[in-house]
Amino acid sequence: MAYKVLYRKYRPSTFSEIVGQEVIVKTLQNSIINDKISHAYLFTGPRGTGKTSTAKVLAKVLNCQNIKNGEACGKCDSCKNFNSSPDILEIDAASNNGVEEIRELRNNISLAPSVSKYKVYIIDEVHMLSSGAFNALLKTLEEPPEHAIFILATTEVYKVPITILSRCQRFDFKKITEEDMSSHLKEICKKEKIDCNDDVIKEIYNLSDGCMRDALSILDQNSKLDGKVTIDELENNYEIVTRKSIDELLDSIKTANVKKTVEIIDTYANNGMNSQKLIKGIIRYLNQIAVDCKLHKINNYDFNKIKKIIMKLNDCYIDARINDNVFDIIKLSFLEEMDEISVSSSEEKVLPKENEEKPKDKSLIDIRINNCFSSANKESLTKIKEIWDEAKKQRINNINLSDYSPIAASDTNIIFTSEDESLANLMNVNATSVEKVVKKLGFPAKVVGISSKKWDELKKEFILNKQKGIKYEYIEEPKKTDKGNKIKEEVNQIFESEIVEIS
Numbered sequence: 295m296a297y298k299v300l301y302r303k304y305r306p307s308t309f310s311e312i313v314g315q316e317v318i319v320k321t322l323q324n325s326i327i328n329d330k331i332s333h334a335y336l337f338t339g340p341r342g343t344g345k346t347s348t349a350k351v352l353a354k355v356l357n358c359q360n361i362k363n364g365e366a367c368g369k370c371d372s373c374k375n376f377n378s379s380p381d382i383l384e385i386d387a388a389s390n391n392g393v394e395e396i397r398e399l400r401n402n403i404s405l406a407p408s409v410s411k412y413k414v415y416i417i418d419e420v421h422m423l424s425s426g427a428f429n430a431l432l433k434t435l436e437e438p439p440e441h442a443i444f445i446l447a448t449t450e451v452y453k454v455p456i457t458i459l460s461r462c463q464r465f466d467f468k469k470i471t472e473e474d475m476s477s478h479l480k481e482i483c484k485k486e487k488i489d490c491n492d493d494v495i496k497e498i499y500n501l502s503d504g505c506m507r508d509a510l511s512i513l514d515q516n517s518k519l520d521g522k523v524t525i526d527e528l529e530n531n532y533e534i535v536t537r538k539s540i541d542e543l544l545d546s547i548k549t550a551n552v553k554k555t556v557e558i559i560d561t562y563a564n565n566g567m568n569s570q571k572l573i574k575g576i577i578r579y580l581n582q583i584a585v586d587c588k589l590h591k592i593n594n595y596d597f598n599k600i601k602k603i604i605m606k607l608n609d610c611y612i613d614a615r616i617n618d619n620v621f622d623i624i625k626l627s628f629l630e631e632m633d634e635i636s637v638s639s640s641e642e643k644v645l646p647k648e649n650e651e652k653p654k655d656k657s658l659i660d661i662r663i664n665n666c667f668s669s670a671n672k673e674s675l676t677k678i679k680e681i682w683d684e685a686k687k688q689r690i691n692n693i694n695l696s697d698y699s700p701i702a703a704s705d706t707n708i709i710f711t712s713e714d715e716s717l718a719n720l721m722n723v724n725a726t727s728v729e730k731v732v733k734k735l736g737f738p739a740k741v742v743g744i745s746s747k748k749w750d751e752l753k754k755e756f757i758l759n760k761q762k763g764i765k766y767e768y769i770e771e772p773k774k775t776d777k778g779n780k781i782k783e784e785v786n787q788i789f790e791s792e793i794v795e796i797s
């Protein structure tokens with residue numbers, strides 16, 4: 295059997311198979327059940343929402359010899375021969391002005407249907423009829439014979455003369471919702487054994503913009519070869535922006551990762567992505583994120599910042615028509631936003647990489663952690679553990695050393711963990727005193743306290759960095775220009791700021 299495109303194969307043949315137009319279907323079925331059939335219907339709505347399919351189903355039901363609950367039986371002669379019935383007449387007003395067809399229609403309309411109960415005229419894209427054809431049609435609609443039924447379909451109802459509209463029972467078809475389309479596509483994928491995950495279905499929905507015909511043809515074209523559809527394929531074939539890549543972009547902005555942000559936008563530009571399409575795609579997703587923010591479905595984005603980016607991108611979109619360097623403007627918009635975000639962001643943890651300039655504004659805590667990691671070894675840890683029992687007996691100000699355990703050590707640095715952040719800070723504020731104690735016991739080293747929770751995070755990060763080949767290199771601590779209280783004050787200030795940052 296010849297390959298039938300999905301759109302044709304899954305064209306609804308019953309009311310129950312029509313996707314996403316429940317109200318219309320219900321109303322039509324009720325009118326059939328209650329025998330309140332109209333002689334002229336007008337189906338209006340966006341393309342691919344099922345107008346013509348519904349018209350055909352309606353025509354089939356109307357002529358069925360054994361209607362059951364407003365649905366065609368599918369078994370009677372009329373149902374079986376429906377596709378070749380001489381009494382179902384389709385006119386495509388888009389192909390010509392329709393004058394000829396309407397004239398013919400007028401000449402033949404008085405003739406009784408040859409095999410069915412009704413002659414059904416389905417006029418597609420009715421708004422394309424010339425004014426002559428409209429006039430001819432109007433005359434017919436004014437006094438239609440009992441056996442004639444008109445179903446007019448249009449995407450542009452405002453172009454249909456009011457005189458025609460007033461004679462029709464009007465049905466407004468809606469864009470198919472994501473939910474309806476998704477479940478329909480999933481069903482088809484299952485039947486056709488097409489490998490297609492939820493993310494892909496979501497992208498197909500976005501691409502089709504609620505048009506089932508488009509959605510099915512996308513599914514068709516991309517699954518033909520290997521029976522599966524992937525996000526990458528869709529990205530390549532349709533220049534789409536996926537939620538995944540938007541999340542990646544937003545993440546890079548949130549963490550003030552300039553390099554990554556520039557990289558992502560450059561990739562789009564280098565792949566020949568149409569800039570307006572890109573902006574449109576990004577805005578669509580950001581809108582969704584903004585809505586989710588307001589609905590408290592997600593809490594990892596800041597509504598106002600998202601809104602700001604949308605407004606900026608909107609400007610970019612307008613610029614895109616006259617500007618060749620839109621990608622640069624997009625980049626700038628994001629980078630600008632990043633500055634604002636990064637000021638309040640405390641999450642960024644930059645580690646010195648090889649051949650890269652070391653960040654100058656690292657906090658003392660970060661430097662000490664980094665330095666410990668740079669040459670941590672088991673011997674040093676064993677050593678501090680051995681002397682720690684003795685150290686714990688010492689009294690320092692308001693600090694109880696029993697609250698701390700050495701967790702990592704190098705020859706120069708020791709990291710202690712405590713149950714919580716406030717205890718860790720207490721050690722940091724008294725770092726010099728702690729250092730004196732361990733030095734007396736034979737281990738001259740810089741100390742730093744962190745919470746157990748933070749240690750878990752750092753350990754994870756350490757392992758990850760090791761896998762990536764990122765090295766921790768020793769960083770000199772900020773120079774102490776003076777001795778005594780001034781240094782203490784300075785150090786305390788750094789730690790104080792850390793307290794704020796951590797909490």
Ligand SMILES: [Zn+2]
Nearest residue numbers: 358367370373
């Ligand atoms: Zn039937």
